[in-house]
Amino acid sequence: MRRKRVYIETYGCQMNKADSEIIKAVLSASGYSMTAVPERADVILLNTCSVREHAEQRVLGRISQLRQLKLENPGLILGVVGCMAQKMGKELIGEGSGVNLIAGPDSYRRLPGLLETSNNGSSIDLGLDPEEVYSGINPRREDKVKAWVPIMRGCDKFCSYCVVPYLRGRERSRPADEILEEVKALAEQGHKEVTLLGQNVNSYKDGATDFADLLRSIDETTCIQRVRFLTSHPKDMSQKVLHAINESKSLCEHIHLPLQSGSSRILARMNRGYNKEQYLQLIRLIREIIRGVSISTDIIVGFPGETEEDFQETLDVVKEVGFDSAFTYKYSPRKGTRAYEFEDDVPPEEKQERLERLICLQRKISASKNQSLVGSRQEVLIEGRNRKGTTLGRTRTDKPVALQNDSELTPGDIVEVEIIGSTSATLIGCATSPLNHP
Numbered sequence: 001m002r003r004k005r006v007y008i009e010t011y012g013c014q015m016n017k018a019d020s021e022i023i024k025a026v027l028s029a030s031g032y033s034m035t036a037v038p039e040r041a042d043v044i045l046l047n048t049c050s051v052r053e054h055a056e057q058r059v060l061g062r063i064s065q066l067r068q069l070k071l072e073n074p075g076l077i078l079g080v081v082g083c084m085a086q087k088m089g090k091e092l093i094g095e096g097s098g099v100n101l102i103a104g105p106d107s108y109r110r111l112p113g114l115l116e117t118s119n120n121g122s123s124i125d126l127g128l129d130p131e132e133v134y135s136g137i138n139p140r141r142e143d144k145v146k147a148w149v150p151i152m153r154g155c156d157k158f159c160s161y162c163v164v165p166y167l168r169g170r171e172r173s174r175p176a177d178e179i180l181e182e183v184k185a186l187a188e189q190g191h192k193e194v195t196l197l198g199q200n201v202n203s204y205k206d207g208a209t210d211f212a213d214l215l216r217s218i219d220e221t222t223c224i225q226r227v228r229f230l231t232s233h234p235k236d237m238s239q240k241v242l243h244a245i246n247e248s249k250s251l252c253e254h255i256h257l258p259l260q261s262g263s264s265r266i267l268a269r270m271n272r273g274y275n276k277e278q279y280l281q282l283i284r285l286i287r288e289i290i291r292g293v294s295i296s297t298d299i300i301v302g303f304p305g306e307t308e309e310d311f312q313e314t315l316d317v318v319k320e321v322g323f324d325s326a327f328t329y330k331y332s333p334r335k336g337t338r339a340y341e342f343e344d345d346v347p348p349e350e351k352q353e354r355l356e357r358l359i360c361l362q363r364k365i366s367a368s369k370n371q372s373l374v375g376s377r378q379e380v381l382i383e384g385r386n387r388k389g390t391t392l393g394r395t396r397t398d399k400p401v402a403l404q405n406d407s408e409l410t411p412g413d414i415v416e417v418e419i420i421g422s423t424s425a426t427l428i429g430c431a432t433s434p435l436n437h438p
Contacts, residue, residue, distance in 0.1 A: 003033040007041035012049025018148035020047045021139035030112035043077045048084035053332035067098040077118045086167040105168050106132045128169045145412045146193040147186050155199035160271045160338040176206040183222045193226035201229045202236035212240040219248035227251050235273040242289040254398040258298035262317030263310035294324040294397035302331045302351030304342035311354050326362045363424045370422035382413040401427045
């Protein structure tokens with residue numbers, strides 16, 4: 001009998017991408033095979049994000065597109081999993097929707113049974129498990145150079161705009177020894193870089209082992225060459241973590257530190273737990289301890305109550321910090337959050353105008369930061385090629401690099417690169433000598 005084929009599309013953050021690797025492992029162990037072509041699939045799963053309205057609208061549009069495949073193949077199972085499934089639940093299984101499986105972020109172990117049930121109707125599993133960290137599952141990874149390694153799930157911060165604590169549950173950490181064994185195995189398999197994932201990695205805790213201890217253990221007991229992590233909450237970033245980065249060979253000199261707003265008044269409404277001055281003080285501390293560090297951030301514009309003066313404070317902080325890059329978003333209300341009860345009083349056109357001003361400022365800063373590196377030599381990990389055939393890599397400080405002389409370079413090579421040009425988004429370089437080969 002032919003193995004049933006599964007096609008998975010992933011929307012949203014790195015945690016969702018890591019979850020898709022877990023789903024693939026669970027289903028492969030139950031006899032399913034994977035396909036990259038939805039038209040060939042017996043099962044289509046959309047692994048979804050619900051952090052912003054735009055992500056949900058993309059998924060709803062995709063469901064409408066895939067409905068045609070259901071008409072052509074009535075036996076096709078169309079499932080929605082992840083945060084959007086947890087948030088919308090039965091709303092997704094409406095008459096004519098085509099969706100007949102719904103599973104939340106803690107239900108992936110049960111997917112084989114849910115698929116069996118879906119053969120004769122619809123299946124829904126939205127149970128949140130306060131103990132689930134998917135221990136004992138070896139994710140099915142496609143990338144042979146870099147790997148996502150979730151170290152914890154859930155969040156306890158309850159920022160007023162964020163649905164994550166309600167959809168993914170409270171914080172729980174994976175055992176440290178299990179994480180260490182996974183990273184060791186990845187290094188032995190030839191992976192050069194791992195990114196440790198959590199909604200707030202700084203609050204990781206396994207007994208007496210905190211996040212800084214985990215970082216040092218990975219550096220001291222594994223052969224992995226690069227370690228990154230996402231995401232840090234400013235309130236919980238400790239000097240102990242910063243010193244671990246500075247004193248460890250494998251930990252990359254890059255920190256993603258969400259700002260969200262430069263206005264202390266808006267930060268309080270967001271329930272972020274810090275003010276502008278505390279954030280700026282932390283930035284100064286980071287740069288004092290970690291030489292050559294790059295810092296990226298997240299910023300929301302148009303939060304309820306944000307005035308032009310509040311937004312100007314955000315621009316002022318962006319100028320003062322000089323972020324290497326920033327992910328910028330317009331606020332969108334999320335049902336179930338505290339901010340959903342606030343009046344969404346910033347007009348859409350004003351949100352868009354502020355976003356464009358912020359993006360323009362950040363592009364200038366990023367261009368200046370990158371231009372300052374022209375003439376320097378950087379350690380670059382080769383990641384692959386783009387559609388035009390250009391070899392791409394990344395510095396330890398997380399800056400993308402497009403290489404010009406690349407005929408002998410392959411993914412996984414670590415080379416010294418002379419930076420000969422730049423844009424606001426990319427460095428341009430020429431490899432000068434190999435530092436390491438896989």
